[in-house]
Amino acid sequence: MYNELFNHINRFIDLKSDEQEILASLFKSFSFKKKAFLLEQGQVCRANYFVVKGCIRLYFIDIKGAEQTTQFGIENWWLTDLTSFLFQKPSEFFIQAAENTEVIAIDQHDYDEMFKKIPKIERYFRLVLQKNHQASQRRIMFLYSFTAEERYHHFNGLFPEFVQRVPQYMLASYLGFTPEFLSKIRAKK
Known part of the structure; x- marks a missing residue:
């Protein structure tokens, strides 16, 4: 189940087999049916999700009551409400399965533990977040231009x-x- 995640990590850093075992002990796998919620507005986001199979989306309800999708997560992508996840504040977003989906999740309380046990994994997450930020900036530019x-x-x-x-x-x-x-x-x- 974790091979897809380890392959993705190894595209950015060299992960040894003992480090894979540590990660496997910190991660959990979940399956969600289409339309199931991983997070609802007002809840605190407790996990960061790596999509193994399927599609999830991050969205909010605007002032007119319409759903506004801000991000999708498909195979080999990470998705979370980063603000809620990092600061453990109630979320303004929903995370929902757009298809039947399988994810690997790291709980917030294991996130820092992972960095302590495998310091180089911070480089991996930094690089992933940089790519995510770049994609978000380009999306905003496209929306306006x-x-x-x-x-x-x-x-x-x-x-x-x-x-x-x-x-x-x-x-x-x-x-x-x-x-x-x-x-x-x-x-x-």
Whole structure:
């Protein structure tokens, strides 16, 4: 079960077999059915999730009552509400399975323990967070500088298989428009 995670870690740092055993003792695996919640607004986020199979999403409810997806996590991606996770404050977000999903999770109370036992794992998480931050910055730039149709075509060009995986309303909220507008864009083909 942990091979995917260890392979991902080894893309960034050299993880020895004894270190893999330490990590295996700190991580837990979970399966979630489609639409199940890993976190609900108001709860404290207790884990950081590595997606082995499936898709999860991070979203909030805006002032109009609409769901606004801010992040997706698919295979080999990490997802959490980082602020709630690190500072153990109630979350403003939901984390939900967009598909039947298998994850490996590290609990907040084991997070610092992991860094103490395997100091070089901090480099791995720093590099992952840097990539995540870069992706978030680019997404914000695209939201402000591309038209809605350009955002869809750009995203579809980068992740064509992903566009087919998630429900239309989730994809539309992630790209910053309505499901109806997404239908119009797709109908133009």
